[in-house]
Amino acid sequence: MSADISPSAFFKAASHAFSETIGSRPARPELVALLCAQAFDSFTQNVALQATGAPALACQGECAACCRLRVVATAPEIFLLARFISVNAAAFRERGIMLRKRIAAADQAVGGLSEQQRLTAQHACPLIEGELCLAYKIRPLACRGHAAFDKALCLAAVRGEAVEAPISTPHLVVRSLVQNAMMAALRRAGLAWGLYEVNRALNCALSAPNALEQWISGEDPLTNARIPDFDLIEAAAILDAAATA
Numbered sequence: 666m667s668a669d670i671s672p673s674a675f676f677k678a679a680s681h682a683f684s685e686t687i688g689s690r691p692a693r694p695e696l697v698a699l700l701c702a703q704a705f706d707s708f709t710q711n712v713a714l715q716a717t718g719a720p721a722l723a724c725q726g727e728c729a730a731c732c733r734l735r736v737v738a739t740a741p742e743i744f745l746l747a748r749f750i751s752v753n754a755a756a757f758r759e760r761g762i763m764l765r766k767r768i769a770a771a772d773q774a775v776g777g778l779s780e781q782q783r784l785t786a787q788h789a790c791p792l793i794e795g796e797l798c799l800a801y802k803i804r805p806l807a808c809r810g811h812a813a814f815d816k817a818l819c820l821a822a823v824r825g826e827a828v829e830a831p832i833s834t835p836h837l838v839v840r841s842l843v844q845n846a847m848m849a850a851l852r853r854a855g856l857a858w859g860l861y862e863v864n865r866a867l868n869c870a871l872s873a874p875n876a877l878e879q880w881i882s883g884e885d886p887l888t889n890a891r892i893p894d895f896d897l898i899e900a901a902a903i904l905d906a907a908a909t910a
Contacts, residue, residue, distance in 0.1 A: 683850035715835035735783035738805035747870035767791035776865035810840025857885035866890035
C-alpha cells in the first residue's frame, strides 16, 4: 500500500485480487494455499512500505511471548496449517512432538476462552517448541500483525502486568486490511468467511478428513470454532460499507 493509495482503495483492490484467485480455482483444494500465499505476500510487501522509518521491531521470530494470546484466523489459514500438520506428522513424531495430541489438549483447555481469559490461562500455543514456532513460515495474519517494539514490556504485558507494550500500528492496520479483503472475497464466493479460534479450528479440521472439501463446497465445518465476539451480520455490514466507500 503506497503512500498515494488510501486504505479504502487498497481494500477494494486487494479484495478484487482475492476474488480473481478464487475464480481461477473454484472448488479445488489448492485454493487454500494460493489464497494464503497471496495474503501473506500482500501483508509483507505493504507493511514494509507503511513501516518505513519506524523503530526496529523487537520481534525476530525467536520469542514466544505473544503465543499465549488468543489467535484467530480465517478458514484458508486454518486449512493450510492443518495440511502442514498432517503432512509432517511422522517427522514430528520422530522428534517426540505429538502435535495432534497437543492441539486436542489445547482445544479442551483454552479453545472456548475469551481474549482476557486466554491471557490469564497463560497456555502456550501447541505449535510452539521451545521458543520457536513449528509453523512460523505459514503463521496466520494475526501472528504476523502483532509486532512489538520492546521485548521486555511485551513479556510483562503477556504476564498480565499493568504495562503498555508498544505495538506496530502499520502491522495492525495492514493485517486488518488484508484479512478483511480476503474475507470479503470469500463471502462473495459463498465460502465460509468468519474468524475462528485457531486451536479449536485446527482440532475441527484435523478430526474431519473431508473438512476442506466441505468448506470448498460452501459448508462451514469449522462452525464450532467461531469466536463468539465476531458478529457475522455486523461484519458483513462493515465489509459492504467498505466496498462502496
